[in-house]
Structure formats: C-alpha cells, structure tokens
Amino acid sequence: MLFLDWVGVNDPWTGVNVDLVALQSIVCQVFRIPTSQCGPPIAIGLEHHTSYARVYSFQLPFRAVVARLVAPVKPLFKTEGEVAAMNLVRSHTSLPVPTVFAYCSESSNPVGAEWLIMEHMPGVELREAWDQLQYPQKQTLARNLIDVYDQLFRLKADGCGGIYHSTRQMDNLSSARMSPRWQPLSLESLRLLRSHCNHSINNGYELGPLQDVSLVDYRLVVPSPSQTMPTFTSEEYFKLVAFNGNPPTRSDFDLPSREKCVELFHSIHRLYPSSTLFGPSEPSNFYFSHGDLHEGNILIDPQSGAITGIIDWEAAGFRPLWSEVIGVGWFKEDKQRFIIGSDGPGEFEDDTAPEDIQLRAFFRHHLHKKNPDLFSCFVGGTELRAVLHAAVDDPSPIGETDIFLYRYHDLGYWKEGRRGAFPWDMEAWQHRRLDLDKAEMERVAEHGDYVTLWTEKWGE
Template identity: 90%
Template sequence: MSFLDYVGVDDPWIGVNVDLVALQSIVCQVFRIPTSQCGPPIAIALERHASYARVYSFQLPLRTVVARLVAPVKPLFKTEGEVAAMNFVRSHTSLPVPTVFAYCSESSNPVGTEWLIMEYMSGVELGDAWDQLQYPQKQTFARDLIDVYDQLFRLKADGCGGIYHSTRQMDNLSFARRSPRWQPLSLESLCLLKSHCNHSINNGYELGPLQDISMIDYHLVVPSPSQTMPTFTSEEFFKLVAFNGNPPTRSDFDLPNREKCVELFQSIHRLYPSSTLFGPSEPSNFHFSHGDLHDGNILIDPQSGAITGIIDWETAAFRPLWAQVLGVGWFKEDDQRFIIGSNGPGEFKDDTAPEDIQLRAFFRHHLQKKNPDLFSCFVGGAELRAVLHAAADDPRPVGETDIFLNRYHKLGYWKEGRRGAFPWDMEAWQHRRMDLDAVR
C-alpha cells in the first residue's frame, strides 16, 4: 500500500535561510540609491502569507516598494509564471496589477530564496474592510469585481496552463535589456523552461506547467512541472487536478475517490452536449483566471469600495470558464447554493436584512448585463465547481471527498428522474471504501 499523499512537511520554509540585509542591498541596487535612503524591511501580514511567500515593504525617498520572497515550492516555474501573469494582465487590461521592478527566479542569489520587488499597491484587504462598508460602497465593489471577471474573460488561449514569457525571446538581447530579471538565467534553468514552455499563445507568451493552488499544496506530493503540462480539454484539466499531476501522485488508498470524481464530472459534462460553456462541445479556447482570487488578494479603497489592487498571481493560468467564475468573499455563493465538501448548502440563511437580498440581486443583474456567459457560469457552474473542489481535496482523514460523494448521492443532486440512473453503484463503491479503510 502506497502512502505518498503526505510528505511530512508542515512548513516549506524549513531549512531556508533568508538574508534580509542582502535583500535591502538589492533594493538599493535596483533603484540606484544609497543604503542610507532605504528604510529597513517591514513585514506585511507575515502570518497570512507565510506559507508560500513572505512579504516586506521598503520605504524609499520617492516611493514604497514591496518585496515578495517565494518559498521553494515549484522552484523557477512558480516565480516565472507569476511575473509573466502580472505583465500579461497589465499589458492587456486596465486592472490594477503591481508593476514588477526586478525579480530572481533562482534561489542561488544573496537573499537565499527566489524574490520579486514590486510596486506597492494602496488600499486594504477586502476581508478586513467589508463589514465597515456601507451599501453604496459595496455596490461599487460589486461593479469593480464584475469588471475584473469581464476583462480576464477576454484573455483567451487554446489550452489550459500557466503563462510564461516566450523562451525564444529570452535569447534576444533587446528583450533581455527590457526584462526585469535581476540576472540572466542559468543554462540549466533556461533549458528547463524551454523544454516545458513551448506552446505559443501570442505577443511573446507561451503556455507551460499549471500552478493550480491544489497542486502546489506542500502537504501533498508537489508534482513536477513535467506532470502538470498544459491540457487542451476541460476533462483533461479536471483529471490533472484530481490526480494531482499526470502521471498521478495520489496513493492507492486515495485514487478510488479521485476516479469517482472524474466519473461524476464526465457524466455531468455529457449532460450538456451542445453547451459551449459546460459540455464536451466547448470550443478549444480557455479564459485567463487569477486562480486564487479571495478577499485577501483584493485590495480596496475603504472610503469608496473601489478595487485598488489585485495581488498574488502565482497560480494564474488559462482555465475553463466554469471553473473560476465563483465570486469573491461575500459574493462567493457556491457554498450557499450547493454542497461543498461536508458542508452546505447554506441556502442564504445568513441573508436576513433586505440589503443583503438587494446586494445579491444587484451583483447578479449587473453580471448578466455585462457578460451573459460569465453570469451563466456563475450560476450554472456551481455543481461542476463542487465536484472539482472534491477532486482536489486532501485525502482522508483531512479531506472530505468521499463524504461529498456520499452526500451528493444521498441528497439527490443527480436528479435521477431527469438524468437517469446514477453513474455507478453507490453501495458497491461504499463497500470498496470500507475494505480499503480496513487494509489501511
């Protein structure tokens, strides 16, 4: 019996020695100022970012800059993908994304880990400000959030994968001069990128390994870049997430749960034979998404409610549209309308004030008016997203995948009167799960 799911690492920073003095020196070098004109590093919400990044601010004479130190999870690719994503979105939309002044995607530098030096974005985290906002401010945020989804929707590719700067351009001297890369890549790193990022999109960008949040979870086996290469259908994207890479890294104990999630997804997918959003007839194009858009990664002006910054683009990628249009913070409705894991649906029982109902109606109305496809995925994609969430979950005893599958069947979400027989014999599958539990 294989037990590969847990790698026994509680903190990816264990063994990493960060030199903040060296980081301060590099900030001074990038902005060509003496050390005396650069303030000391000040930790920003370190307890919130400590898993995958450590964030510090530096006060300079004319500006404040932010340095993001990157944990050694998916070395090279995660940082290269994050920088390319921010550059791509900044050059193709009007969304407030930080400018990257300099970065290093190799840990063999004086700081001791990969890092980015970026523009400081004003505002406060949405999650910290929401309860203090008045109704008109919440309406402003709702409009801005719809605009974020709409602008990202218009960025398309013919596959699901992370985004990277073209490796062919890296050999170009003029490109190298314009790049914010702090030092040239080593030959080994350049060869790695070239071997994994070779599906051209447009305007100097390529598809490469996917950095989905579920596949950089350091509590599981983190699949290598070669196991997370771009896929070209929703079904293959779903399998990549469910199996934690291709070839799979799931254990023999956990694979049966993932296989049933895939089978359920395939069965739901086939219910929409002519749908370009939810079914197998979807066009071969996918939409750009942040990948981890939650209320800690959106900054707002607490006076107006307007979005002032969108940060942490390390899991940005092209994905199926239904997978990512799920709202943010208070507007994230999936757990109200559907079962997620072992919870829900909440059925909006917390919405007791008339203002709550009005705000949800406001968001839905303006989303449908702005982009009907986004509205359809927001409302109609909840079932597929719930199955994807179950497929990506940790194994038992932490994860709840088998609990979700049992509740999905027991509560009648398959609707056998309209859809026909359930995709598999649930009783036989439950016995198989009990046999595996006994062996373990």
C-alpha cells in the first residue's frame, strides 16, 4: 500500500441512503404528534458543514427540534459516546447542553443512518457574531468561556478515554425503558460496548475508546475501538494519538516522524518532575473536555454575548488538562505565542487597538482568578500542545510534522543551556528523513508526485 495513512474515504456518506421521510415519521413518533403537525426537514449549517454529520431542523407545534444524522465513522461508539457526554454534562454542570429526546446508535433503522433528536438550542454561532460584538459583550463571553472550562474541570476520572453509559445498567429493563435510546441495542452492539467499555468511573458511566478528532478523521485509516482504548498516563495518551491507534496505523514512511514527536513530548514532560499539571508526577486524574470546542460549536446571544448553547459533543472525553485549555476563537492564543506547524508565532501583531489588549488581559486575569490551574495550563501548556498538534497532523505531503520538528530545533525552542542536549541528533535525523523521502519517491515515481496524487484523490 503506497499511502497507508490516507486509506480512508473521500466522503463517509458515499453509499449511505438517508430516508428523511422516515426521520420525520420518527420525530412524530417521539413527540406523539401527527405528521400534519410536523414541518418538513430543513437542512441547517450547510455553509460550515462537515462530513461527520448532517443536521436538520423540524418545526413542531410547541417547539423546534434538531435531528443530527451521524456519518458511519466509528459506528456505534461515536453516537453512544456523544449521548453519554451530553447527559454527563447536563446532570453535573449548569452548562447549556442540548437535551437528547431520542437517539439510535445503529444504522439498521428506517432512516439508514445513526441519528439523534435533540433540543434546538437558541443563539447564533460565535464565529458569525464575533465581529458584531461590542467590548462589554466580549467581556461577558470571556466570563462564560472561563465558566465552561471551570465547570468541566470539576469532572474527573482516573483514566483518559471516551465516556459511555454503563452497559450493566442496560440489563435493567426499567432503566432501558427510561433511556432516550429509540430501540434496544442488538446483541452484537451490546457485546461490543461491554467488551470495550468496562472501566467504571462513577454515576453509571464507564470509560471506553477515545474519540479524539484526529482518531475519527475519515480520510485516514480510522483505528478500531480496540486500538483506541483508555490510557492512564499523559505519555500513553500522547503516544496513542500520535501513532493513530495502538497498534499504530501510521505508515513506515510516516511513523518515524511521529516517533520523534513522542520523544520530544517525553523530554519536555520530564522537565517538570514535580509538576502536577505538566510532568510525570501528575496525579492519575484526567479532566472532562469537549474535545472540539471551536467557534462553530458555541452558540451565543448576539445581544448580550452570553453563551446559549454548546453543541457537537462527539469528541468529548477525559484528557490531560494541559491539552484542552486553549481558548476559543479570538481567545485562542497558541498561534500567537508559539510555532504551530510551519507558522511562526503571530506575536499578537493584530492586537493594535487598546480594546484588544484590555480584553486579553481581562480574559487572563479572570481565568487565573477563577481557577489558577486552568490559567497555568492555558499559558504553560502551549509548548506541549504545539508538539501534540504536530504529532496528530496529517501525513505528508499535506501535514507539516517534519517542518515543525526542524523549525522547533533551528529556532532554538529547546534551550540547551537550561535543558541540556537536544533529545536527538538532528543532523542524523535529517539524513534519515532524506533517505525515507528518496525511497518513497522511488516507490511512487510511476504514479506521479504526492501533490498530484492527493489532488486526484481528494480534490484541491
């Protein structure tokens, strides 16, 4: 196989025939109304549409509801994990998370795909409203965002993984009847969940396979649930996502770069021997995170700036705290303070107005005041997150993992006077990369160059 890393699909919906009439009928069934009282499915969010899900709104006499159709990427586990995540956050925080009225985590239903029927959350996407917000509204948003991080921080587990409802409770018929699951799980699905989600945490939940965004990238090899089982140290977590599963799914050409990312992470991690946040002595506590918290997954009231909804929890789970406290949108500072991929630090050059400087200071001050550990991870975790970003990046020629490693070394981010010798011989590593590049180019010479193959397969 020439491009093992890229053996995925161009569109996960290829070959999937969705029956929207059946979906409308199920909405009517769930809310016990006749079809005449349920509006037709209205597609929403298509301008920012990802291939993971298709979203439709239905207008009912007393409310609007959202139906989210889930692409067949990591079937069963992604949907089960998303529902469990929303239920956990709704029951243990005051964050605005949609109520799930019904869901089906198996595609063998009349719709032809996995689906969730949820509460329609008010507000508009943060990315659409940001430019219209005034300074006081941005302050409100900053406080709300800090509160999101702080409330999720309170949810902890002794392992790093996705979250699922306890399969033992499924044996209880009364519990099954109270569940929003549309139909009982098949014996095969129940067996799969029980075999992969068996590390109990509390309150009827269990840890199971990780759902990191990089691990469900449908363009790549999607590692099986058995390759993404929970881990119990930050180093194990980093290695799992860098190698795209355990056993790895990275190609022989790409794996050496990921190994160097792991080596660099280990070296940085061990610089903090007594740190409970960044070092090997960290307690066996992992913190709950959304996993894909960006401007499109946060809804706000454009009049007040308040957060009104947090959606798309399919990547949620327990992770090291340093990996997730990065801010959202304008508040995300990593690219301003460190190299990310091939991009050098922005050095806050766009923050020219006094309001910009004041807002950043406001966010940092209130983050530290609310939770010093969150502040420490926001500022101090930048280097680790940059290495993590490189580790999970796309394979060559699209990804920039090698470029990052070279620039990290050449720009002197590893302070040898303070940290000691660089973790490996970079000159020897460069020679090895040249040999790998030469060998790979010889293998693909008859098919054309990397970029041509990429554009032919995936489009520009």
